[in-house]
Amino acid sequence: MEKRFPLTPFGKTLWTRDKARSIREQLETELARRAPGDTLVIDMKGIEAFDFSFANEFFGKVLLTLPRAYPHKFVIVEGLNSYTRENLISALESLGLAMIERQKKKLSLIGKVHPTDTITFETIAKAKAAVTAAALSNALSMNVTAVNERLTKLTNLGLLRRERGQSEAGREQYEYAIPA
Amino acid sequence: MTANVTLVFVGRLRENDSIQSLTAISFDVLLSRCDPFTGRDCTLDLREVRFISPAALVQLVASAHAIKKTGASLTLCVEDSSVRTYLVRSGFVSAIKDVATVEPAYDDASLHRFDHLHGSNPLLLEITKIQNGGALPSLLDRIVALLRTRLQYRKHDAYDVATVISEVAQNTFDHNDGTCGFLAVQTYQPRKGSRFIEIGVSDFGDGLRTTLQRNTTLRLPHTDMDLIVYATQLGVSQHQDRTRGTGLHHLLRIAAEHEGSVHIRSGSGKVTYRGDKDQGWRHTVPPMPGVQIAISMKRRST
Numbered sequence: 001m002e003k004r005f006p007l008t009p010f011g012k013t014l015w016t017r018d019k020a021r022s023i024r025e026q027l028e029t030e031l032a033r034r035a036p037g038d039t040l041v042i043d044m045k046g047i048e049a050f051d052f053s054f055a056n057e058f059f060g061k062v063l064l065t066l067p068r069a070y071p072h073k074f075v076i077v078e079g080l081n082s083y084t085r086e087n088l089i090s091a092l093e094s095l096g097l098a099m100i101e102r103q104k105k106k107l108s109l110i111g112k113v114h115p116t117d118t119i120t121f122e123t124i125a126k127a128k129a130a131v132t133a134a135a136l137s138n139a140l141s142m143n144v145t146a147v148n149e150r151l152t153k154l155t156n157l158g159l160l161r162r163e164r165g166q167s168e169a170g171r172e173q174y175e176y177a178i179p180a
Numbered sequence: 181m182t183a184n185v186t187l188v189f190v191g192r193l194r195e196n197d198s199i200q201s202l203t204a205i206s207f208d209v210l211l212s213r214c215d216p217f218t219g220r221d222c223t224l225d226l227r228e229v230r231f232i233s234p235a236a237l238v239q240l241v242a243s244a245h246a247i248k249k250t251g252a253s254l255t256l257c258v259e260d261s262s263v264r265t266y267l268v269r270s271g272f273v274s275a276i277k278d279v280a281t282v283e284p285a286y287d288d289a290s291l292h293r294f295d296h297l298h299g300s301n302p303l304l305l306e307i308t309k310i311q312n313g314g315a316l317p318s319l320l321d322r323i324v325a326l327l328r329t330r331l332q333y334r335k336h337d338a339y340d341v342a343t344v345i346s347e348v349a350q351n352t353f354d355h356n357d358g359t360c361g362f363l364a365v366q367t368y369q370p371r372k373g374s375r376f377i378e379i380g381v382s383d384f385g386d387g388l389r390t391t392l393q394r395n396t397t398l399r400l401p402h403t404d405m406d407l408i409v410y411a412t413q414l415g416v417s418q419h420q421d422r423t424r425g426t427g428l429h430h431l432l433r434i435a436a437e438h439e440g441s442v443h444i445r446s447g448s449g450k451v452t453y454r455g456d457k458d459q460g461w462r463h464t465v466p467p468m469p470g471v472q473i474a475i476s477m478k479r480r481s482t
Contacts, residue, residue, distance in 0.1 A: 018313035060423035
């Protein structure tokens with residue numbers, strides 16, 4: 001299930017770490033209420049600017065705590081304009097973090113992302129269904145071990161959904177999907 | 181005047197030493213001629229000064245507070261009528277009330293001459309005390325509005341200016357307990373070239389070294405000028421927190437994008453960046469409590 005968290009009620013400009021702290025607390029309350037598998041969409045529509053202190057305290061801290069404090073829950077950002085996107089990417093890069101952005105229904109990774117992670121994420125997104133490491137290995141022409149490493153990394157960052165599935169032979173296996 | 185007075189004749193030593201323009205750079209010359217933070221009363225002779233930049237203004241205010249903290253007092257001798265007017269108009273005289281005096285003293289009418297204009301000059305943000313984050317968002321929105329409506333800044337450029345101010349202003353209260361910082365902003369339109377903005381932020385608190393020493397995992401360089409360069413690196417902060425220590429890094433990046441310059445001063449060190457966030461020019465300067473930052477950024481053509 002998807003829930004929106006619009007930021008416009010807090011103003012069209014979001015300055016200071018203090019301001020971010022109180023909004024982050026509300027976001028975390030919302031995250032705690034969500035069920036595993038749910039996605040919280042941070043809606044930036046109408047936000048014209050924020051400073052790096054805000055970005056670090058709000059996005060940075062949420063992304064750092066998400067996989068541990070809210071496992072199997074996902075955060076996506078949407079509604080960025082060119083200026084806020086540029087600054088969010090700068091902020092995430094300087095923190096060594098990445099997150100998912102949705103633009104016109106298309107999901108992509110922004111922030112500090114290795115090109116191979118982008119390719120992996122985009123390949124899964126194009127599949128429009130959960131995929132196994134073996135299937136991804138074929139699609140990317142890579143060995144399964146390397147693909148598994150990439151999938152584990154992205155899953156641990158809260159950027160991929162991992163579900164238990166069953167192979168045709170009846171064996172248990174993991175399937176990976178983008179959290180949309 | 182008491183017996184223990186340091187008299188500093190800023191403009192009267194030698195002709196080539198005359199300080200007619202008091203800026204972030206000449207302020208260091210001013211300090212080098214005295215040691216105002218030793219607990220002795222101090223008089224600065226600014227009678228030949230004809231121009232004061234926002235950075236120098238807030239450095240003077242912070243100095244006055246720092247001197248007061250030592251139990252001494254600061255007297256400023258200012259004669260030039262335009263400078264005297266500017267000191268009132270910029271909020272300087274209010275900012276040093278109870279901590280320093282200007283001689284000759286202002287009469288009551290002069291002191292309140294610009295009260296009705298407070299906040300109305302688009303070229304200037306009067307000296308503003310920064311104590312916490314509460315008032316900062318509305319102040320930044322006001323600066324953006326002034327830049328956009330009166331000075332035709334592009335929206336993103338105005339936001340860049342506000343972002344830069346926000347980052348340095350937040351440092352003043354993040355790093356200090358029981359002290360405050362001061363902010364002043366002025367825009368200039370030179371006869372040739374682009375309009376530019378100058379931002380001065382100054383405090384009289386702990387300074388970078390004491391602040392960063394709180395994080396025991398850091399290995400601090402020995403000299404203050406090296407410490408300043410170190411402090412601009414990503415992740416260097418008093419807090420052991422991955423989301424801290426990016427403010428100065430982004431400040432330098434944005435200033436470089438606007439062909440700007442940044443002077444960062446703390447303790448006895450100073451580093452100047454001009455249009456290149458990676459190339460800082462290091463200087464040893466007379467020691468002063470706190471952190472002082474002067475930023476100059478060009479308005480990009482529309």
